[in-house]
Amino acid sequence: MIVEAFVGNVPENAGFGAPPGGTNTPAKVISHMRDLEYDAVVIGAGAAGMAAALRVHAAGFRVAIVDREDHLGGILLQCIHNGFGLHWFKEELTGPEFAERLAAQVREAGIDVYLNTTVMDLVADNGMKSLIACSAEHGVLSFAARAIVLAMGCRERNRGNIGIPGSRPAGVFTAGLAQRLINIDGYAPGKRVVIIGSGDIGLIMARRLSWVGAKVLAVIEILPHPSGLTRNIVQCLHDFDIPLYLSHIVSRIAGQDRVEAVEVTPLENGTPNPAKTFRLECDTVLLSVGLIPENELSKKAGVQLGHDTGGPRVDAHLMTSVDGVFACGNVLHVHDLVDFVADESSRCGGNVAAYLGAGLSAGGQGRVQAGPNVKYVVPHAYVPGQDTQFSLRAMIVKKRGTLQVKRAGVVIKRKTLQHIKPAEMIYFKMKGTELGPAGPDPAPIEISVE
Amino acid sequence: MNDVFDVAIIGAGAIGAALARRLSAYDLSVALLERCADVCFGVSKANSGIIHAGFHHPVSSLKARLEIRGNLMFEQLQHELGFPFKRVGIIVAAFSYEEMKTVEHLYEQGVANGVPRLEICGRERLLMLEPKLNPDTVGGLYAPTGGIVEPYRYVFALVESAVRNGVALKTEFRVVRAQHDGEAYSIESEAGHRVRARRVINAAGLHADQVSAAFGAEAFTIVPRKGEEFLLERNAAGFPNQVIFPVPGRHTKGILVIPTVEGTMMVGPTAVETEDKEDVETTSDNLDRVFAQAMYMVPVISKREIITSFAGSRPVLPGNDFYIGISRSAPHFIQVAGIQSPGLTASPAIAEYVKDLLKQDGQGLTEKAAYDPFLPPSARVREKNPAELDALMSEDPHYGHIACRCESVSEAEIVEAIRKGHTTLDGIKFYTRAGMGRCQGGFCSYRVIKIIARETGIPIEEITKRGGGSRLLLGKIPVAQGESSEQQMK
Ligand SMILES: Cc1cc2nc3c(=O)[nH]c(=O)nc-3n(C[C@H](O)[C@H](O)[C@H](O)COP(=O)(O)OP(=O)(O)OC[C@H]3O[C@@H](n4cnc5c(N)ncnc54)[C@H](O)[C@@H]3O)c2cc1C
Ligand SMILES: Cc1cc2nc3c(=O)[nH]c(=O)nc-3n(C[C@H](O)[C@H](O)[C@H](O)COP(=O)(O)OP(=O)(O)OC[C@H]3O[C@@H](n4cnc5c(N)ncnc54)[C@H](O)[C@@H]3O)c2cc1C
Numbered sequence: 001m002i003v004e005a006f007v008g009n010v011p012e013n014a015g016f017g018a019p020p021g022g023t024n025t026p027a028k029v030i031s032h033m034r035d036l037e038y039d040a041v042v043i044g045a046g047a048a049g050m051a052a053a054l055r056v057h058a059a060g061f062r063v064a065i066v067d068r069e070d071h072l073g074g075i076l077l078q079c080i081h082n083g084f085g086l087h088w089f090k091e092e093l094t095g096p097e098f099a100e101r102l103a104a105q106v107r108e109a110g111i112d113v114y115l116n117t118t119v120m121d122l123v124a125d126n127g128m129k130s131l132i133a134c135s136a137e138h139g140v141l142s143f144a145a146r147a148i149v150l151a152m153g154c155r156e157r158n159r160g161n162i163g164i165p166g167s168r169p170a171g172v173f174t175a176g177l178a179q180r181l182i183n184i185d186g187y188a189p190g191k192r193v194v195i196i197g198s199g200d201i202g203l204i205m206a207r208r209l210s211w212v213g214a215k216v217l218a219v220i221e222i223l224p225h226p227s228g229l230t231r232n233i234v235q236c237l238h239d240f241d242i243p244l245y246l247s248h249i250v251s252r253i254a255g256q257d258r259v260e261a262v263e264v265t266p267l268e269n270g271t272p273n274p275a276k277t278f279r280l281e282c283d284t285v286l287l288s289v290g291l292i293p294e295n296e297l298s299k300k301a302g303v304q305l306g307h308d309t310g311g312p313r314v315d316a317h318l319m320t321s322v323d324g325v326f327a328c329g330n331v332l333h334v335h336d337l338v339d340f341v342a343d344e345s346s347r348c349g350g351n352v353a354a355y356l357g358a359g360l361s362a363g364g365q366g367r368v369q370a371g372p373n374v375k376y377v378v379p380h381a382y383v384p385g386q387d388t389q390f391s392l393r394a395m396i397v398k399k400r401g402t403l404q405v406k407r408a409g410v411v412i413k414r415k416t417l418q419h420i421k422p423a424e425m426i427y428f429k430m431k432g433t434e435l436g437p438a439g440p441d442p443a444p445i446e447i448s449v450e
Numbered sequence: 451m452n453d454v455f456d457v458a459i460i461g462a463g464a465i466g467a468a469l470a471r472r473l474s475a476y477d478l479s480v481a482l483l484e485r486c487a488d489v490c491f492g493v494s495k496a497n498s499g500i501i502h503a504g505f506h507h508p509v510s511s512l513k514a515r516l517e518i519r520g521n522l523m524f525e526q527l528q529h530e531l532g533f534p535f536k537r538v539g540i541i542v543a544a545f546s547y548e549e550m551k552t553v554e555h556l557y558e559q560g561v562a563n564g565v566p567r568l569e570i571c572g573r574e575r576l577l578m579l580e581p582k583l584n585p586d587t588v589g590g591l592y593a594p595t596g597g598i599v600e601p602y603r604y605v606f607a608l609v610e611s612a613v614r615n616g617v618a619l620k621t622e623f624r625v626v627r628a629q630h631d632g633e634a635y636s637i638e639s640e641a642g643h644r645v646r647a648r649r650v651i652n653a654a655g656l657h658a659d660q661v662s663a664a665f666g667a668e669a670f671t672i673v674p675r676k677g678e679e680f681l682l683e684r685n686a687a688g689f690p691n692q693v694i695f696p697v698p699g700r701h702t703k704g705i706l707v708i709p710t711v712e713g714t715m716m717v718g719p720t721a722v723e724t725e726d727k728e729d730v731e732t733t734s735d736n737l738d739r740v741f742a743q744a745m746y747m748v749p750v751i752s753k754r755e756i757i758t759s760f761a762g763s764r765p766v767l768p769g770n771d772f773y774i775g776i777s778r779s780a781p782h783f784i785q786v787a788g789i790q791s792p793g794l795t796a797s798p799a800i801a802e803y804v805k806d807l808l809k810q811d812g813q814g815l816t817e818k819a820a821y822d823p824f825l826p827p828s829a830r831v832r833e834k835n836p837a838e839l840d841a842l843m844s845e846d847p848h849y850g851h852i853a854c855r856c857e858s859v860s861e862a863e864i865v866e867a868i869r870k871g872h873t874t875l876d877g878i879k880f881y882t883r884a885g886m887g888r889c890q891g892g893f894c895s896y897r898v899i900k901i902i903a904r905e906t907g908i909p910i911e912e913i914t915k916r917g918g919g920s921r922l923l924l925g926k927i928p929v930a931q932g933e934s935s936e937q938q939m940k
Contacts, residue, residue: 033836033837033840068852068855116851118852118855120836120839120852120858121836132836134839134843134849134850134852135850135851136843136847136848136849136850136851136861137847137850138850139840139843139844139847139850140836140839140840140843140850142836155888155889155892155893156889156892158757158758158889158890158892159758159890160681160756160757160758160759160890161756161757163734163737163756163759165731165732165733165734166731166732167730167731168730168732168760169915169920170875170914170915170916170920170921170922171922174892176892177891177892177893177895177896180896181896181923182927185896186926186927187910187911187923187925187926187927188923188924188925188926188927189922189923189924190924191924212927213927251734252731256728256918256919257914257915257916257918257919257920257921258919258920258921283924284924296856296888299685
């Protein structure tokens with residue numbers, strides 16, 4: 001799918017030479033910097049950004065999507081494998097197919113899309129938000145909007161983040177970069193590959209590399225359990241006889257110019273046992289060691305981030321600590337399924353429309369806390385009496401367990417869950433009535449898994 | 451060029467570069483020979499980037515004299531060449547009264563060396579200068595003339611200026627042999643290329659001993675003393691106002707907390723003698739040790755903010771001083787060896803000193819009328835406000851095409867780097883910062899590779915990280931194969 005660099009219409013009055021509009025535009029009058037005004041601007045044209053923008057548009061508001069890539073769809077475009085869309089489109093699609101479904105809707109709706117356009121700055125201190133973006137084609141664009149949706153996705157953790165010792169030769173790639181190189185650009189990152197981390201991207205890359213003729217020697221995982229989905233362990237490793245070393249670390253990368261080998265050390269009771277170190281001769285190391293929500297812009301706008309998710313802290317409406325700035329998709333917390341991204345983002349778009357229109361429900365919000373065995377729960381607040389969709393990550397592995405919601409010490413919901421594991425996000429809904437009657441100062445709720 | 455060069459400089463690190471540029475002000479033909487694919491790929495790229503104030507070494511050492519002279523030259527160099535440099539100041543923090551005694555000694559040493567505006571600070575003054583410092587400090591030293599520099603940008607600028615003023619730069623020229631035929635040296639590279647020169651300067655850093663041997667000059671052994679550093683992201687919690695030193699030990703200056711001009715920060719370096727000059731591996735044991743020491747001085751430093759680590763080795767000679775002088779055994783051969791810390795700081799003064807040695811060796815030096823000390827400024831998107839960016843883009847719209855998202859580097863900046871001769875991924879990284887930020891090239895490396903291929907015509911598979919065998923991609927995937935395997939999957 002190739003979308004033109006510019007889709008949709010730019011309003012006539014927004015052309016070159018327009019005087020600066022909103023309250024936050026830079027003081028200096030610049031003759032050719034272009035000022036644009038929308039009800040809402042969505043940053044990021046991945047699944048999240050498109051789903052959110054479609055809802056805002058459907059409610060009759062003027063919305064624009066800005067993305068630095070040359071296509072709609074974000075990361076989905078490089079995920080050419082199957083396994084997307086079962087929940088949202090009720091059929092199994094590849095990443096690009098899923099993206100194209102949403103992109104077609106965006107085009108049909110006539111939503112203004114600015115591609116190849118990087119958002120450089122976001123200022124959101126009062127009523128009107130302003131956003132500075134630039135692109136080779138449009139020059140510097142200054143957007144003013146009443147609402148902003150953060151949908152910037154995430155980036156991959158890299159070698160420095162996890163501190164793998166050794167030399168620094170060519171041939172060390174993050175798995176997502178390798179995926180892009182193979183699937184979009186058609187280049188082989190290497191011939192003999194060791195993958196560090198058993199996240200889904202790494203697993204899928206193990207299979208993809210095998211298909212294109214590379215030898216995947218091993219997947220090395222520090223934890224005692226895999227961090228990817230079970231179906232990926234089976235389809236990507238077992239079917240290709242690729243060994244998975246659990247509770248092992250890569251203790252050294254060797255090679256002067258190009259990677260020559262890695263040394264692998266088993267963990268025993270949590271500490272490396274160097275006596276059992278073994279060496280794998282390889283020319284390439286792929287890292288699949290987690291994703292980090294991409295929040296540099298959010299920080300610039302003063303949005304408060306949570307340590308637990310790495311993304312913004314959001315209230316029951318998915319609004320961040322800055323009024324009128326919302327967040328959804330991987331920028332909010334890392335999702336494993338795009339269907340949940342689309343669902344969350346569509347709800348977020350609905351909230352943005354309410355914010356722009358009649359206003360969000362004014363009722364007091366109560367805090368949502370992660371209880372025992374739970375890493376985080378999103379959103380971080382709830383409104384009693386209002387249906388709420390929660391996303392949470394467990395910290396334990398269990399075949400069968402119970403999810404429990406407590407309010408002021410009293411259990412208000414209990415649910416049995418199968419196959420609890422950190423790799424699979426738990427997505428569950430609570431009815432407004434279950435969350436208690438609306439009140440001025442609702443008690444916090446705590447969600448736990450055991 | 452088949453002619454004989456007046457001077458050949460071996461090694462394009464800070465020393466060779468500073469000297470090449472200094473000599474380019476004279477009517478001389480100068481060759482700068484470097485074994486790597488780009489300049490500044492040796493020790494000069496992997497250090498702390500500090501322009502030392504000049505109080506660490508005794509007045510009797512050559513180091514101390516060149517350090518203080520070099521320090522004072524940086525304003526002018528920055529004015530002429532426009533590299534990132536800032537006089538942020540240096541503090542040495544003491545945590546006991548014993549340590550305060552050493553601080554007093556450093557103060558006296560610094561005053562004797564001629565360090566301007568040095569002060570001894572009480573606890574209150576020190577904490578005012580550096581509020582992030584551990585409040586257990588008892589006081590320390592403050593040297594406002596200490597500074598920080600982006601070392602690769604400094605060296606790149608020196609070389610660029612030298613080349614603009616006529617110096618012939620030859621990269622991938624590893625000197626392995628030399629012969630003097632009575633008139634000049636014939637210098638041979640590993641690949642069999644030859645350069646003739648009447649005078650030769652050995653500025654080969656860690657390999658100065660091998661180069662000296664190749665010329666039949668003095669025999670000495672350089673011992674690599676490895677230092678590991680950790681780089682933390684922009685806006686890190688521990689970002690200090692000044693460079694913070696502990697009270698030094700016998701051989702090293704200790705673990706430092708260092709702000710960089712670009713807004714990231716570093717902690718390090720370690721100091722371990724090694725055997726292998728090429729060994730720039732990092733290890734896991736050092737991480738905890740380095741952070742424990744750094745966090746003792748600045749408690750808010752967080753390991754979570756590490757984006758990468760690297761190591762470099764100081765070229766150390768017995769006695770620990772610089773060895774700069776005209777060879778007694780090889781004719782017209784000048785040694786510039788053992789240039790460990792503060793080599794970066796001293797580099798412009800070393801260049802001045804070696805220029806005088808050349809004169810002493812009989813080299814005539816006539817100033818060149820056409821010498822232009824200035825470099826045209828190059829634009830950096832991340833330093834521009836929207837109005838400036840807009841103006842820049844009306845010159846070249848490619849400033850609006852952001853290739854590296856973490857450091858906001860545009861395609862236009864990458865093209866500029868390539869046109870200036872930086873055609874490896876690392877060369878472009880050091881020149882532009884593309885790939886130096888949080889994601890460490892996860893997003894931009896392929897974009898940069900594509901731009902290199904487009905601008906230079908080098909096939910994508912042959913583009914390297916830093917020359918030699920450091921190829922990045924191992925070939926094109928046959929389309930048919932890719933497709934049929936996709937079929938298989940369904
Ligand atoms: C390898 C891989 C395999 C996966 N497998 C599956 C699977 O089998 N099934 C499944 O359901 N899900 C899968 N997922 C998950 C799913 O694809 C993602 O969760 C989802 O696509 C994320 O959407 P997003 O919109 O939040 O982020 P993204 O798609 O990353 O979109 C973010 C967009 O924001 C843009 N952006 C960021 N900053 C700026 C800025 N400053 N200016 C302009 N634009 C900006 C980026 O260019 C990007 O296009 C997989 C993901 C990966 C990476
Ligand atoms: C961890 C660490 C931290 C430091 N911190 C500081 C600091 O904060 N401040 C400071 O002032 N100093 C510091 N230093 C010292 C400083 O980095 C060095 O003194 C300085 O960079 C030396 O420059 P050079 O040009 O001599 O060496 P190099 O940069 O190594 O240059 C020598 C060049 O010669 C080339 N070469 C070698 N052999 C051959 C051959 N046969 N043919 C052709 N070319 C050859 C090499 O490839 C190399 O490019 C630090 C050093 C280390 C290791």
